[in-house]
Amino acid sequence: NAGVTQTPKFRVLKTGQSMTLLCAQDMNHEYMYWYRQDPGMGLRLIHYSVGEGTTAKGEVPDGYNVSRLKKQNFLLGLESAAPSQTSVYFCASSNSGASLSSYEQYFGPGTRLTVT
């Protein structure tokens, strides 16, 4: 049981390049999320998904796209990377439902992305 995994762990891009970050979870969770972490700002929600085939915008969605073709995977894409997208990216997943345990989010190890 690996929990939440992210690929890659580190990446350096040049301005204008594109890339996709992959998140996978093996806990059969309905909900998945992408966050970015910047110094002094905590984690901010980029996009999220409440189930296979669905996605929605979070707090800072501009410049990113996502897809959830399979329940266990959630992809984050940068079509044309900008230096402002230099950050650490975290994926998380959680259960649906009304119990307290369903509100706990499980996080992946993060991806450090640098755009030069």
Added chain:
Amino acid sequence: AQTVTQSQPEMSVQEAETVTLSCTYDTSESNYYLFWYKQPPSRQMILVIRQEAYKQQNATENRFSVNFQKAAKSFSLKISDSQLGDTAMYFCALNSYGNKLVFGAGTILRVKS
């Protein structure tokens, strides 16, 4: 809109002593959940403790406890008998709608020997 404020960017404490990290929040929802996450240098996000808003009793997990003041919208974390392994960034987070977490900016805690 939901907001979370952590007013202490950095704190330090001597090993074996007690430290309290502050967090205030704002939400218009009547029921919600509050969390403290720990992020050590490894970058992994680790859930430390959680509190349901409708529960009066403060949550406790071993050396970690919270002081939840619902009327004041305050949710502080107390770490007793601090250990070197407690050195980390600590995030306060609020979940009040749609399973979406809102995080504070974080507090860096350094435990000194």
